Amino acid sequence: MIELDSTDHLILRELIEDATQSASKIGRKLNLSQPATWRRIKRLQETGVIKGQRLDLDREKLGFGVTVFLGIKLATKGRVSLDDFERAVAAIPEVQTVEHILGVYDYRLRVVARDISDFERVLRRRIMMMPGVGDVEANVLLSEERRPGPIG
Amino acid sequence: MIELDSTDHLILRELIEDATQSASKIGRKLNLSQPATWRRIKRLQETGVIKGQRLDLDREKLGFGVTVFLGIKLATKGRVSLDDFERAVAAIPEVQTVEHILGVYDYRLRVVARDISDFERVLRRRIMMMPGVGDVEANVLLSEERRPGPIG
DNA sequence: TCTGAAACCACCATGCA
DNA sequence: TGCATGGTGGTTTCAGA
Numbered sequence: 609m610i611e612l613d614s615t616d617h618l619i620l621r622e623l624i625e626d627a628t629q630s631a632s633k634i635g636r637k638l639n640l641s642q643p644a645t646w647r648r649i650k651r652l653q654e655t656g657v658i659k660g661q662r663l664d665l666d667r668e669k670l671g672f673g674v675t676v677f678l679g680i681k682l683a684t685k686g687r688v689s690l691d692d693f694e695r696a697v698a699a700i701p702e703v704q705t706v707e708h709i710l711g712v713y714d715y716r717l718r719v720v721a722r723d724i725s726d727f728e729r730v731l732r733r734r735i736m737m738m739p740g741v742g743d744v745e746a747n748v749l750l751s752e753e754r755r756p757g758p759i760g
Numbered sequence: 761m762i763e764l765d766s767t768d769h770l771i772l773r774e775l776i777e778d779a780t781q782s783a784s785k786i787g788r789k790l791n792l793s794q795p796a797t798w799r800r801i802k803r804l805q806e807t808g809v810i811k812g813q814r815l816d817l818d819r820e821k822l823g824f825g826v827t828v829f830l831g832i833k834l835a836t837k838g839r840v841s842l843d844d845f846e847r848a849v850a851a852i853p854e855v856q857t858v859e860h861i862l863g864v865y866d867y868r869l870r871v872v873a874r875d876i877s878d879f880e881r882v883l884r885r886r887i888m889m890m891p892g893v894g895d896v897e898a899n900v901l902l903s904e905e906r907r908p909g910p911i912g
Numbered sequence: 913t914c915t916g917a918a919a920c921c922a923c924c925a926t927g928c929a
Numbered sequence: 930t931g932c933a934t935g936g937t938g939g940t941t942t943c944a945g946a
Binding site for chain 2: 609610612620623624626627628655656657658659660661662663664665666667668669670671672677679698701702703704705706707708709710711712713716720745746747748749750751752753754755756757758759760
Binding site for chain 4: 913914915916917918919920921922923924925926927928929
């Protein structure tokens, strides 16, 4: 865990709001010089607090209108079957996120498809063919809201 | 749905890999001039294919080591209860993502907390106090892998 | 190709242990 | 003194027309 002062927190809040802002723009808001702001941002990156920036794509405009969350319980789960499952899932391009979880299910997958029939294809030919897949729960995404979340 | 050519796809792939790359750097990789690359990126933004850039934070380094996914089924779900629920959830800072879904559950929440006992506080004082909450399913995040996903 | 702005570096000043 | 931080000024690189 890394200790950050209130200035770092303010900078993070600004960047969470809009990650494309320049150091000078943020500096103006916080009454800090551009290099001072820039050095803090750089330090946040070097210490790994900021891991990077991710593109926020509109998959619908790319023709992928369907997003489904799958909860997957493995039928057999020794160490090998986890590795096997993860290797298999890595080969499915429609899988956008793989979350290894503890609870009712073993994995949560975020799957994108062009439409429902395309999703059926992915489910039948890809997901269900993976080694060790037991129970599968599906939820179709209707809408999504991301919020900044706590930072300190 | 927006039609993109193969060059746009290559640019998107580069930006998905690393969204901080400059237009000139991507242009060098694709044998394109800096302005040509820049215009294409700009067009992708203006058409809304690229919605923006999101900071990728390491919440663990910020002292939030626990991430839990909650599946929530509403006990009563007329139009009012959906609105009530969404208003209530918006007031909980620990909730990072709100997904309205169709299937076994009505909502999926991504909740971050400092540790398990902090999560218990959020669950008892915040989540369970929301209006209309029925069944709740919890899964603790162990590890997560994000993949580029299909773009065309 | 061209211009203003941003990133980035070197160097010095200040405040505090 | 030593360390952490901020400021100034200058060069390189980029965004944007």
